[in-house]
Amino acid sequence: MFALTIAPGHTGKFWNFNWLLLWLSYGRTKWNLVPAEFASEISTLKEKLLVMASYAETAVSRAVKALLRRDDDLARRTREEDDRIDGLEVEIDQVALRLLSYRPASFDLRFVTTAMKIANNLERVGDEATTISRRVLELSREAQLPQTAEIPPMASTVLQMLKDALDAFVGHDPVKARAVIPRDDDVDKSNRKLYDELAVLMAERPSTIPSALNLIVISKSLERIGDHAANVAEQVVYLCEGRDIRHAPPSRVDPRTPSVDT
Numbered sequence: 001m002f003a004l005t006i007a008p009g010h011t012g013k014f015w016n017f018n019w020l021l022l023w024l025s026y027g028r029t030k031w032n033l034v035p036a037e038f039a040s041e042i043s044t045l046k047e048k049l050l051v052m053a054s055y056a057e058t059a060v061s062r063a064v065k066a067l068l069r070r071d072d073d074l075a076r077r078t079r080e081e082d083d084r085i086d087g088l089e090v091e092i093d094q095v096a097l098r099l100l101s102y103r104p105a106s107f108d109l110r111f112v113t114t115a116m117k118i119a120n121n122l123e124r125v126g127d128e129a130t131t132i133s134r135r136v137l138e139l140s141r142e143a144q145l146p147q148t149a150e151i152p153p154m155a156s157t158v159l160q161m162l163k164d165a166l167d168a169f170v171g172h173d174p175v176k177a178r179a180v181i182p183r184d185d186d187v188d189k190s191n192r193k194l195y196d197e198l199a200v201l202m203a204e205r206p207s208t209i210p211s212a213l214n215l216i217v218i219s220k221s222l223e224r225i226g227d228h229a230a231n232v233a234e235q236v237v238y239l240c241e242g243r244d245i246r247h248a249p250p251s252r253v254d255p256r257t258p259s260v261d262t
Helices: 013-069 072-080 082-100 106-139 146-171 174-180 183-204 206-241
Strands: none
Touching: 013 072, 013 082, 013 106, 013 146, 072 082, 072 106, 082 106, 106 146, 106 206, 146 174, 146 183, 146 206, 174 183, 174 206, 183 206
């Protein structure tokens, strides 16, 4: 590995030994440095992801409050702060790519890729919050329909789903993550129920069409947020168990199925 020039008559053992010590010392330094840097980057990734989750949850909550209060200023704030969520997704991807350069082992590799996918879902949650806020601004110019009262329960459900999925991620809890996924069906049913009610209302009272269409879009955005929460939960199961349960029917998502080695 090293080219040494040995003086004539010298055995070279002393120099060889010193070079060996130097090489071993260099190897230990690199070996100790890489895990420390990796751990620091992992902490940074976790921190940015949790901050992003907080922004996303707040954006949805704020958008729904703006709807109920008919508060245009609050709706505009939600739209303006979406840039923070977008920026955090970029930052998380950058940290994740640096971590991947370390060629992490199985579990760490799943953690990094899972974090990237969760960040993508959170960015879309932020987009849906922006969509809701945009519709709130339009609804503030119309008479409020009674069906508006059906929005807060949906919002409460999807926000709790998102919170539970993220808690499962932080706590590495696949059981809690699995419990999130079936609740997405309840959100789908609520969205369909509201759509049917508003369709009847529009047919009977055409003057309500603008307001009803805005409520339909808001309801659909909440339904999509529920989908993203379920996606996060599925990624947590993959992280913890090494099994990809996306698109699998409930009958096939069996926790007793052997997982890959961690």
